[in-house]
Amino acid sequence: MPLFFGLVGFINTFLLWPCMIVLHLTGWETFELPxxxxxxxxxxxxxxxxxxxxxxxxxxxxxTTPLVVTVGLSLTIPLSLVAQIVIQGQYSSALYWLGAAIVFFSFLVVNHEGKGE
Structure with missing residues (x-):
């Protein structure tokens, strides 16, 4: 598995740049600095x-397992609600909090099921 992740970066580095240069030179996609x-x-x-x-x-x-990691990525929903309150002082409706609670609860259920295996 570590070899796979290493090769993904290696292949992207050496095969993606020539394509970007060709796109720039043909005028299909021009690249410029900000x-x-x-x-x-x-x-x-x-x-x-x-x-x-x-x-x-x-x-x-x-x-862990791919399922736990993927469901764990969905925890950005409840965390963004908390960050919105802390940083911007904006509060969301109860429906948003209900959705965030469901996402958080689903992560706990999936994580608990993963420990049983």
Missing amino acids: PTRRILLIVIVNSLTSLVSDILWAYAMLL
Whole structure:
């Protein structure tokens, strides 16, 4: 399994860039740098965040089952509600909280079922 994840990155690095260069040179898709440094910083931070997220996802796949990891990704729904309250001070309706509770409960059920195997 670690070989698979390593080869995915290797193949993307060496096979994706030539395609992007061809697309740029033919004019089908032009690539250019962002106009300001702030946008460039946002792109870099977003790329690093995505990289860390993918590494942690792959590591979680090795430690648990694919089902638990995939359902665990849905925990972003309840966490985004909490972050919305803490950061922006916006409160959601009871229906949103009900949906978040269902998502959280489903994660607990799937995680509990995974321990029994």
